[in-house]
Amino acid sequence: MPGTSSFHQRIAADKRAAVLAAATTLFGAQGFARTSLAQVAAAAQVSRATLFKQFPTKDDLFDAIVDEVWTPRVRLGARPDPTDPETGLRALGTVYADLVGQPSMAGLFRLVIAQAPSSPELGRRQFDLGKVPFFEEVRGYFRAAADAGSLTVQDPTTAATQMLGMISNFVLWPRMFLVDWDPGSAAVAHAVEEAVLTTLARYGDR
Template identity: 85%
Template sequence: MPGTSSFHQQVAADKRAAILTAATALFGAQGFARTSLAQIATAAQVSKATLFKQFPTKDALFDAIVDEAWTPQVRLTAQLDPTDPEAGLRALGTVYADMLGQPSMAGLYRLVIAQAPSSPELGRRQFDLGKLPFFEQVRRYFHAAADAGSLNVQDPTMAATQMLGMISNFVLWPKMFLADWNPDASAVAYAVEEAALTTLARYGKR
């Protein structure tokens, strides 16, 4: 039947989501080292065989949590016009805000912060596999805009850090401390717009 394949795909996707949610919660609550794959299977209400088939190791499972939080890993810089930095910066900022606003992102950051003393490698892997690839896209866009003459940027790394910092300081970091921090879409869009305009005011060609 035509619908059978899509049904099984949806079931598999639901199980994967349940596994990632359960793993994030258990890693954060009792520690990465003290959590077993069997415990995660029980919490996710899937069989151990189902979990082991998708994630044979805890490292593979953690990497999947990072990948899930930092999707979409869209290669934006190839699509954005470096001669139109207002549109380009707004597009990059919007994608970044959307990723930071996911519940899974807050869970990931809480996990790596809680486990930093005992498992510092988790923070490094979340940075290398998640944040760094996106940051590099933004840095490359600043570099391309500088080459195109549309932005006056001497240090693309610092410029990217400044713009993304303005967004994360509104969307993500308050959520680490305030359980009720949940700005609506218009507030997030305003924060992105202000970050883009502030960046243009600093680096735009006069």
């Protein structure tokens, strides 16, 4: 029955969310190396068999945390039109602000930073699996806009770094130090808009 199938899917999704939340908390509190999958199962209140079926290793579990945090909640669909950089950059900036504005993103960064001395590979995997794919999307857009003649960009890497940095400096980094940082949707949208306008002023067709 469709209803039964949907019910089981919801249960599975709830268990997965509980496992990822428990793992994030335990990894941050007692360290990646000192946390066992059995401890995660207990904290998430799921059976070990359920956890091991989805995440055979701690590396698999950490990668799932990264994927969960870095998967855009707002979908772009097709790449934005490179001949309309104002609209395209605004769309990319909005998705990025939505991503880095999640409380779970700050939690992931805190976890990686705290575990860097003992588990430096976590930072590399978070960078390679999470940040790089989205960064490549933005850099690719700058390259496409340059090819289309709508932006004058000689170094797409620098251009993408500058625009995303303006957004994360307002949306993400204060949250790393101020647990009550919550600028609100209007303030975030304003930060994105200013980043887009500044980028267009620097790289727009003059």
